[in-house]
Amino acid sequence: MAEAHEKYQQTGPKVKPRQKEELVYTWPFLVSIEAIMAITAILAFALMATFIDAPLLDLANPDKTPNPAKAPWYFLGLQELLLHMDPALAGVIVPGACLVLLATIPYIDRDRRGTGIWFSTKKGLPITVFSAIYTAVIEIALVLVDEVVRVPGMPEGSYRISATVTYLLEQTGLPTSAVSWVGSIFIPLVLMIGIPWVLAVIVRRRWQANTREVMIALYTFFFTSFIVLSGIGTFFRGESMHLVWPWELQPPH
Structure with a gap:
């Protein structure tokens, strides 16, 4: 028995000795960094409040x-x-669905490899950059199209894609409820599902992305959407929520 065990140790798989883990203590390493950031933020806010x-x-x-x-x-x-x-779609269903989908990411991506590493893999950074640019370009384009598209004959002031579709469908004699549903619910749903789906397909084919990398792309889509839409609402929406240049913004009156 002893001979067999010794032979197995010589010919069996080699097991590397467990390396000692490097410990980083909360104090002073983490606390000092947090203190510096807190002081920097306070100074920045103080300067903003002053000037x-x-x-x-x-x-x-x-x-x-x-x-x-x-x-x-x-x-x-x-x-x-x-x-x-x-x-109802914009104020309840969409944000609720986003929160649910974000909460399911850990259950979809169960691989622990790359945890705690920025962008997880070497392909993570280019995927993130591409996803951000893809999302920003498409959403800005959709906002611009939605602001200026108007079919001749539509009521003055109707500049939305949904209003355009509704107007065109009304000419066909369809029921008003069906026409309104298509313009304000169906088309936005198709766009909100189709755009990230196309992004996931592109990432899969272009980078042969795994589940983690697809999740990175979709999260980048969500985060970039938040930034782009918030930025448009902050800097480019003026009186009556029309698009204007930032220097044309007027205080509320």
């Missing part, structure tokens, strides 16, 4: 709604969506 004027407006008047009436910055992305689709 950037942020005057308060008049007291709220329930008889007069300010124009434009913008949501807080963290809801500006949703407010931008409200301009392009059904309110």
